Amino acid sequence: DQQVKQNSPSLSVQEGRISILNCDYTNSMFDYFLWYKKYPAEGPTFLISISSIKDKNEDGRFTVFLNKSAKHLSLHIVPSQPGDSAVYFCAAMPGTYKYIFGTGTRLKVLA
């Protein structure tokens, strides 16, 4: 049973526009969420995170929104740049030990 879902396998966005990546989860006990970016032949790189007690966290061009009632989080990238083209994974933490990852969304930013 997939507890963390990224229903869009891919997304294309024009350079300078907003990219919105979505993630849904099923377990209300998750208390921390993270977004990672992955380039080919590299490991995932931490982008931004949010605690379940908050509904928004911002870091430069990246903002994560958490809607606990809908069990939904989203990552906004504004403005999108060609270097943002990568696979983005959302991850949830059911406690302090492990991540549960979604299946990823491939973002392509068109110049």
Place this chain on the structure above:
Amino acid sequence: DAGVTQSPTHLIKTRGQQVTLRCSPKSGHDTVSWYQQALGQGPQFIFQYYEEEERQRGNFPDRFSGHQFPNYSSELNVNALLLGDSALYLCASRAGGMNEQYFGPGTRLTVT
């Protein structure tokens, strides 16, 4: 400051063989986790080591075992390899009390 390093980069093994993958955590990190990423999937948690003990384990059979050394480096061992074990194996480290983990580049294991 070196990040998380893993060796080897690539590995090809035959069904039934055994394999050992190695990981050195980021400087200052004492907790190491291992993940398996199959093609087209997100990473799946295998287990986590802290103070040389396995702290939690994901849904993987006993063929998967690990070890953490006093210098915090870690090994992942897989016995009796199956074709389905072909995947990218990722090591991640973190400092105690932190939620953010840092990942290595992974070891690509191919079982033929």
